[in-house]
Amino acid sequence: MALGKNYEGQNCSLARALELVGERWTLLVVRDAFYGVRRYGDFLAHLDIPRAVLADRLATLVEAGILQRHRYQSSPPRDEYLLTDRGTELWSVILPLARWGERHFATGEPLRTFRHAACGTELDPASRCPACGHVDVPPGDVEAHTGPGVPAQPRQDPISVALRQRPHRLLQPLL
Amino acid sequence: MALGKNYEGQNCSLARALELVGERWTLLVVRDAFYGVRRYGDFLAHLDIPRAVLADRLATLVEAGILQRHRYQSSPPRDEYLLTDRGTELWSVILPLARWGERHFATGEPLRTFRHAACGTELDPASRCPACGHVDVPPGDVEAHTGPGVPAQPRQDPISVALRQRPHRLLQPLL
DNA sequence: CCTCTCAGTTCGGTGAACGAACCGAGACTA
DNA sequence: TAGTCTCGGTTCGTTCACCGAACTGAGAGG
The missing domain is CATH 1.10.10.10 (Winged helix-like DNA-binding domain superfamily/Winged helix DNA-binding domain)
Structure with missing residues (x-):
């Protein structure tokens, strides 16, 4: 996007965010x-x-x-x-968007779930923990788990393999 | 985007969401x-x-x-x-993204604020009302108010004018 | 000296975005 | 009944970003 010429006419904060984060x-x-x-x-x-x-x-x-x-x-x-820190705050955008996509366009079961590391409960779309009542669980306290919907022939690159192998705390190095 | 050829390799719900909603x-x-x-x-x-x-x-x-x-x-x-309804659920993505853009890339004061219509309190980035404790205020209960950061020469198209003139309940017809 | 890995850059081809012009259906006008 | 206006698009030529394959360069290792 790199400065959609006309996004500038929209001096709206959403347009500014999309100039950065809305590119393919x-x-x-x-x-x-x-x-x-x-x-x-x-x-x-x-x-x-x-x-x-x-x-x-x-x-x-x-x-x-x-x-x-x-x-x-x-x-x-x-x-x-x-x-x-600025990037980490995007968790509040990425999780709802992923959950929205999952609710409406999923083909079968979810591929990955995000759980509150402290208690193991799956987070709601706004990164709240329904079990312990924690609101705004920060990504550092989130564990990514392999979901039930793993395809028959999953990707074999090292990152995909590592993500499937075990639950993994977000933001921690993967390899 | 229209089906980024390679997004399909990512059979992740985020990628599917971005195929629809991530286009310019x-x-x-x-x-x-x-x-x-x-x-x-x-x-x-x-x-x-x-x-x-x-x-x-x-x-x-x-x-x-x-x-x-x-x-x-x-x-x-x-x-x-x-x-x-499916579109309305995107409020949980749009508000956090707009607030993130505002926090980090704003030029001066916000142009618009979103308030809980019931009590007039400004919503937090996750669409919660800090005053009355309401979590997940739905967009139909949100009022868009003109913020303090209106530029010196604002847009003059009828929509922009109407948006500035008075607080306005989301989802209600503007004109 | 040769080869390998990593992290890019270069480059020709393709598809999407851009903006200006054009189009067609229907109302309104005289 | 011809002329004009508005609305909601479509068409078209240009520009720009994305694509994927090839190339490059720095440094390690043999």
Whole structure:
């Protein structure tokens, strides 16, 4: 999107948000970051996104302060992409959108469920825990579980495999 | 987006949701529908969207069951586009996203605020009313108020003017 | 010196978005 | 009954983003 010329006429906060986050692939990259995906090659393998598009999205997200680049080894130099606080707040958008998609366009059972790590209860679409009454469970306290709807021939890339293998706390590195 | 070839590899509910709602302009059209915009020409005037793109988005949204077309007069035949229940549920996505954009990318004061119609309190980003404790205030119980951040030279199209003039209950026809 | 991995960049082809012009149905007008 | 207006689109040529495959360059390892 990169500045929809006409979004600027809408000086509405939604339009500004969409200029960043409404581009194709962007929200899936952010979702993967919640899953603990951190490196260029892992995003690439898990998303089947064109390399150039991924590079562009990562740069845009870093520039917008949604991801930050962090050098985790110097030889060879390797960077990882981590969610900032600003990025982490997008959980309140991603979870409702995913749940909405699941309610209305699911083909069978859900592929993944999100549970309150403290008590194991599945979160409601607004990230509340129905069991312990916790409102706004932050993503760091959420565990992603494999749901009952795993397809017959699931993806075999390392990220998909790791996500299926065991429950996984969001924001923690996956590999 | 129209079926990003590779989104299908992601048989994740978020990806499915984004196939519909993640296209350019789509979420702004839905937002306008919450504001009470119902007619082709009004969307057009308020959004500055290319005519062909608007026609395409409206058709896609109707096909997806997010909007429904309703003939409100027969001579000349005129249709309006109304949110279905499925579309109305997108409030739980639109409000958090707008609030996120406002928190992080606002230029000055907010342009619009959303208040619980029953008590006049501004909603939190998850559509809860801090005053009366109501969680999940539905969009039909929300009033859009003009915020303090109205620009010096605001838009003059009839929709923008009507939105500024007075508080307005969401989902109710604007004109 | 050769090869491998990782993280990109480059490039030609394709499809979507853009904006201006055009179109058709129906009312209104004189 | 011809002319004009409004509404809701469609058509069309240009521009731009996305796609996928090939290429590049830095550094490690053999």
